[in-house]
Amino acid sequence: MRGATSTPRSLGWLLLPALLVLALFLGSVALLFFHAFWGKDGFSLIYFRQILDRADYHEVFLRTVSIAAIVSVAAAILAYPIAWLLWRLPRWRNLLLVIVLVPWLVSLVVRTYGWLVILGPKGFLNETLKWAGVIQSPVPLIFNDLGVVIGLTHVLMPFAVISTLSVLLQIDHRLEEASESLGAGGFDTWRRVVLPLSLPGVFTGLSITFLTSMGAIVTPILLGGVRQKMAGTQIYQEVVYNFNMSKASAWAICLLLLSALGLALLRAAEAALVPKADR
């Protein structure tokens, strides 16, 4: 008599709602490909040609990928010390975690608006510097690539902290003690023991933050200038202003391919940097 294991098949019905959601998602992806590859008379690459033939769009792709690369690496580097701090202060971890989680969960439009208020031409920083007599006229901190990089890096940092911290918390404290009893100082222990063990968390963070910045729309529109277009802003424009779903879908597929390429490169970098036993 193995009561718990003889489960009736009727339980399978419970999967139905989740399967419906999944079908909806997969259906929407299928439709994405259909719109992108189906022209007026059947299969066509015209929408891709409309995108790939334009030199100014090449620049958009290049900017999207380089900004995504810069901000995900910057977020990983800036987030690491925060994760380390939370890891070293277990008694304060819950309070400090709230300081990380709330900015992560607050709407990104609100966080971006905050940067507008701080960095704008008449923003807090420029006005303060002017009041202090450091500058005469406002320094252009937004409506350029710098603004987009600052805004996106800040938007991505909380997630990088969380993914790094979750791996740091897995580290056996005895490893540190062993390292220190063998004569390594605090910094050496971090560099030789803690850092290599925490790299998988850093790479998880890098993958997700890279994806997020590849698909960003709000921050590039609000903090970038008219010329600082990214793939996400182009897609949004095609859908909302031009109602060109086919071209928008083709853009989205280009974005997906570039993202997959970036993730593959990150995988390769992780394989090269992290010893196998830790993965």
Added chain:
Amino acid sequence: MNAPLIRLGRAGSFALLLFLPLPIVVIGATSFAAAGYLRFPPGELSLRWYAEAATDPRWIEAFATSLAIAAVVAVLVTAIAFAGAYACHRLRPRWLPAFELAIMSPLFFPHAALGVALVNVLAMAGYLGTATGIVIAHVVCTLPFAWRPIVVALQRIDGEIVEAASLLGADERRIALGIALPLARSGLVTALLFSFIISFDEVTVTMFLTGPQVTTLPVQIYAFIQENASPVLAAISTATVVVTLLVVMLLERLIGLEFFVAHDPA
């Protein structure tokens, strides 16, 4: 010799930590400035922007819409995730790893691509620019976040309890609703609050789906920033921060925040 270095490292890390809430704090401070912008030294304080926001029907409506959509999404997605995760937990089908990967797959989609994909399908069904359409899209986006805490909670249930109940004659319905549901409540509450807050604050996908009939609070904030950055926005934004903060504190009180930093075995 290492102590000062570590102290320096801690101070630097702490400064970086305080960088995270900086824009939110600045918005909060701005919302109370009578002048409508933040300056140093600070000017007179006032609640006029809150009064202005609270008497503007557009903001009240968007706020109510966002709260209602988030509540419906949270309940819906938690129910869907519990039903599905429970069935998987009991039946353990061979294709479970592939199925869970498929459930998680929206996470690997850049939001701009996800937005277009959902516009395509919702336009076909005639739900574009409706609250129903936004709810459907949010359920798709939040299912991965609701799924994981529920799976973790179900795995923590002692299998012998289920076996004992079954031997004592409890039917499947009784086991699911009388045993698994209450014992998995930490996962359910986490899923409920987490999906509520994601839905309430989501903007990138939602901005593809709103229309003249319905808009959410974050999307309306975005539209107003583009039109004219009135200081009313600071008051509205602060209100969304308060909602988010309250939900996070509630989660911390009820369940704790360990879930967010629990190691993902996948």
